Amino acid sequence: MHSWVDGLPADALTLGSRGLAYGDGLFETIAVRAGQPSLLTYHLDRLALGCQRLAIDADHPLIRDEVCRYAGLLGDGVLKLILTRGDSQRGYAPAAGAPPRRILQASPAASYPPQNAEQGVRLFACQTRLAEQPLLAGLKHLNRLEQVLARAEWQGAEYAEGLMRDVSGRVIEGVYSNLFVVRDGVLYTADLARCGVAGVMRAALLDEAPRHGITARVVDLALADLEQADEVLLCNSVYGVWPVRAFASLNWSPGPLTRKLQAIARTLLDA
Amino acid sequence: MHSWVDGLPADALTLGSRGLAYGDGLFETIAVRAGQPSLLTYHLDRLALGCQRLAIDADHPLIRDEVCRYAGLLGDGVLKLILTRGDSQRGYAPAAGAPPRRILQASPAASYPPQNAEQGVRLFACQTRLAEQPLLAGLKHLNRLEQVLARAEWQGAEYAEGLMRDVSGRVIEGVYSNLFVVRDGVLYTADLARCGVAGVMRAALLDEAPRHGITARVVDLALADLEQADEVLLCNSVYGVWPVRAFASLNWSPGPLTRKLQAIARTLLDA
Structure with missing residues (x-):
């Protein structure tokens, strides 16, 4: 077209x-x-x-x-x-x-492997860090060299996404997704006041969570939060929700909250 | 054309x-x-x-x-x-x-007011800070929203340039120029390892300085260095060198080292 x-x-x-x-x-x-x-x-x-x-x-x-x-x-x-x-x-x-x-x-409609949503994806550990610029944080602006550099760090299909941290070491997001972690039944996602793109699926899931009895919190996330997470998931406005099954030496199985959010995302995308 | x-x-x-x-x-x-x-x-x-x-x-x-x-x-x-x-x-x-x-x-050839080079320019104090991103620092890449935001902070002809600091407060550069300060006969310019554009006129002046008996140092600059400066000047590859005559409550007259660098820049541009 x-x-x-x-x-x-x-x-x-x-x-x-x-x-x-x-x-x-x-x-x-x-x-x-x-x-x-x-x-x-x-x-x-x-x-x-x-x-x-x-x-x-x-x-x-x-x-x-x-x-x-x-x-x-x-x-x-x-x-x-x-x-x-x-x-x-x-x-x-x-x-x-x-x-x-x-x-x-x-x-064309995105054609990701179905197993990304079903079994989950491996998350690459990007070396490229996000600079802290509050004036631009959250926006989906056209200055995207950091994402270009990060995406160039891995090739092939082993990793579906890469994890980006900020220059201070905080866990922020995927290269083209936002990240949530689940611990003790509570959903956490990174505060994007300093850097990162405030994805619309992230925003919609944060809005929907309380309506489905899910407590969601926007916080500063560290690598330790991944180590202690029961579930880790990615989201964006094209594919919805993917479970994360591996990052560095960490492994997870798609959990109940991930599946719930996946269903919510599907409904949001089809609405 | x-x-x-x-x-x-x-x-x-x-x-x-x-x-x-x-x-x-x-x-x-x-x-x-x-x-x-x-x-x-x-x-x-x-x-x-x-x-x-x-x-x-x-x-x-x-x-x-x-x-x-x-x-x-x-x-x-x-x-x-x-x-x-x-x-x-x-x-x-x-x-x-x-x-x-x-x-x-x-x-067309740039047509700046001749007094910019003769009497010097007033420097606006930009609120927009430069984020620290070592991977992109120094490059003249196409991600220039920080400069767009900074340039939008002032209108009119009172200020010919704006001073940009980094998020940590260091003095880095002008919106479209690099900055030098002179103190006790020594030339200083900001280290651009974290942010900033490494201008070619800056590079050429740093190369030329020792050949003209001028000691030049690349350092971290603070606002205090402006307060203590004998001369302040801007440079870029189009206009050469402009003396800075005012910034905030500070005032300078174009000094001997500024005039010397101005002559060097003219020669470089005409070579």
């Missing part, structure tokens, strides 16, 4: 894009099922927060409308929305009045 | 560019005078170092050749070179064998 730029079919972007020059923009990766964008409100809320933090003056109703129309045409697959601050001349100062630019791209 | 992509005139970039998706690439901003790219070896050395750190397998002789040809056609102005990891499908893992992409863009 053709990409759209500002609502029109296009396959190219102007070279003056601040998205290219500085990574000056945001993106969302949205699962689309039967023409419906999953978790749309969560995606658009995070995008709006990003626009606020980066002072990008976007037309949010128009973005919502375009995403829905594009998803309708896509049917089943993955929709990637990139919002840049638009074009400008050389220099970090934005051009006055230059409108932000909306880019929509389609990919 | 038309931009080039991979050596051919072009005004657009494929939407699958990893430069857009992740800021996965590097850039150089090169002053061009009478068809000659200034400080070319410094620019290409930094680019090569960036390619090595990011594992981008570029054809460096080809890049040099293209930059020289483009500069020859440009005559006088500023040449911006962007090198991306090329295109790929969705996902942080690069496509196997996808060639890096070379983008050359032309701007």
